[in-house]
Amino acid sequence: VDLVPDRLSGARERGAEVLDLIEHEADLAETIRQMTDGRGTDSVIDAVGMEAHGSPGAKLAQQVAGLLPDSIAEQLMQKAGMDRMHAFYLAIDIVRRGGTISLIGVYGGMADPLPLLTIFDKQIQLRMGQANVKRWVDDIMPLLTDDDPLGAEQFASHRVPLDQAPDAYSKFQKKEDGFFKVLLSP
Structure with missing residues (x-):
């Protein structure tokens, strides 16, 4: 489940069955239950965290908080709870009884x-x-060789x-030009 076309096509190319969140936002849980004979998924990996787009108001509030000085934005996120828990709530809804949710996305509030x-x-x-x-x-590095x-x-x-890392990070953060996974070469 994703809403970024490049990630959806990449997953599809690797044999995964994909659901476009934009197409299925209103019926995602029901669609997944239909695909799993009513059970739900065995596991869900939430790699999105507070970047999930649940409500436009929360998205705007978080964008505004991002423009504030860090000391103020951090207090605002902690006290006002501007996290966007949409992906986590979806995970709870679609995982089967006794299933596992793995949160690798960051939630801060x-x-x-x-x-x-x-x-x-x-x-x-x-x-x-x-x-x-x-x-x-030590285990993973041998698998990430040339x-x-x-x-x-x-x-x-x-x-x-x-040397182009700062520009690449900026494009990645803004999701410009299809930047979603960047490999930096020395």
Whole structure:
């Protein structure tokens, strides 16, 4: 499930069954239940976090907060709870009873209520946290060599030299020119 055309086509090219959130926003949960014989998904990976676009008002508030000095924006996010929990709420809705939700997207505020009774009743397992990079670097680095045994390079939408990193980050943040995964070369 995504709303970025480049990511949808990339997943489709790799054999995944995809749903365009723009086409299915009103009926996503029902569509997924139909696809899974009424069960829901075994697991959901929320890699979006507070970048999810739930309500236009929340999106605008977060964009405005992003223009403020960090010290003010941080307090506003924590106290006013401007997180956009849309993706997480969708995950709770579409995962099957006893399923697992893995949160790798970042949520930063503290004022958003969690539907704990629903999570408890559905017996949902929550897994979350930042990647333990130090733990996995020795295992993953041999798989990310120039030989590319996992085919990881094919996921990059753009390849740019390291000296163009600031411009690439800006385009990535603004989602300009199809920038969604950037490979920086030294």
